[in-house]
Amino acid sequence: MQQNDKYIFVTGCAGFIGFHLSMRLLDEGYSILGIDNLNDYYDQTLKYDRLEILKKSKNFIFIKGSIENMELLSSLFKQYEIEKVVHLAAQAGVRYSLENPHAYIQSNLVGFANILECCKEHQIKHLIYASSSSVYGNNKQVPFSVSDRVDQPISLYAATKKANELMAYTYSHLYKLPTTGLRFFTVYGPWGRPDMAYFIFSNAIIKQEPLNLFNYGNMKRDFTYIDDIIESIFRLLEKGLPIDLSPPYKIYNIGNHQPVKLHDFIQVLEDQLGMRANKNFLPIQPGDVQETFADIEDIVKFIDYRPKTNIEDGIRNFVKWFKEYYNLS
Structure with a gap:
């Protein structure tokens, strides 16, 4: 690796979406810096097996660690020239948030705040982060539109994802940090999560x-196949944000x-x-x-891709x- 290589930083790289996205980006010739804490929320063997595939690429660097560790994150942003960030690391699962709420506060709120701070300090070109269709709660109006009010989450998981969107808006507004939030709709496919x-x-x-x-x-x-999710994220990474957005902030539904x-x-x-x-x-x-x-017309129009x-x-x-x-x- 050359010292001046620019990286895309993928958090949660050993997770379901993080693994598939890292594979696609490596295939496209990008250099990936990946982080994952490899926790035991579900079968760790699956995570290690995904990771072994990624490690076959000379353009992939893996760091085992947690995004809640600000000292570690700061050191990574200083050590590597990170150009863009795709933040997929989070404590997943709706039902588990009823059993272990503190895991969601630490990973989804503290961890996300750390990511935002590092992106601000190092003037990252684009932060794409995972939100969730769960923010819509029991929304009666279908299809779900990003213009709908989402102020009544019915799980702590959903509440943390809505909080992520609000936090991202604040950083986009105050510091002109370009952010794109993706409300994923029931992603499925090979190498998926056993809790799904x-x-x-x-x-x-x-x-x-x-x-x-x-x-x-x-x-x-609204089951959405993993390849369609990855194609959409890839196109967003390549294209960036729509021009003349003030603040540089966007949310998309990403469903089928x-x-x-x-x-x-x-x-x-x-x-x-x-x-x-x-x-x-x-x-x-x-x-x-x-x-x-999911109402997906906004993202379909922008990236010219429909699942x-x-x-x-x-x-x-x-x-x-x-x-x-x-x-x-």
Whole structure:
């Protein structure tokens, strides 16, 4: 590595989206500085296996550490010439925020404040950060638009993501830091997170265990395939922010714009796995929302890209990886 190489700093690089984005950026010839604390929120083996793939590239540098550690972050920004930041590290999961709220305060609020400070101090060209569709709460107006009021989060996770957007706005306003927040809508695909519904469903079907369907299966989700997410982030990185934004601040929905009923989603999973699910219908859980549906016209117009992976193709790709990774016949 040359001393004057410029890096894209990817936080949460061993996570689901962080891994796929790092792979794409490395394939495109970028140098990546990645950080991840490799916590045990879900199976660490998956994180280490993703990391091993990334480490095969000579243009990838990995730092094991937490974004809550301001001293570490500051030293990285001083040591490496970081041009842009994609901040994906966070304590994920809606339901877990009911059990361990302090993990969300530390990672999602303290950690994000540290990222903002470092980006401000080192005049980063563009900070792209992960928000979430969960900020919409039980919004009754569909599709969800970024112009909708999102002042009633129904989980602490959602509250921290809304707080991130407000914090980013403040830094964009005060310090002209260019920031783009992405409200992700139910991302799925190979190398996904085991705590996500489609992963849990697949395990239950394979093991012929009861498959819990909350709200009696009457949920709708705007499932968005990982490749479509990565293509969108890549184009945003290449293009930057729309010109003449004052402050230089933007939020986008990043979804598929095609909500799928949970019943239909499970049907596709069953077809691809070649097995029937043992369904167990239960009431809705605290923190869950009944439907997510992204209005994506703003981002489609700006980056000239519309997600194109249908649920059948996406689940087929996931199941293929799932069987290979876990050595399932």
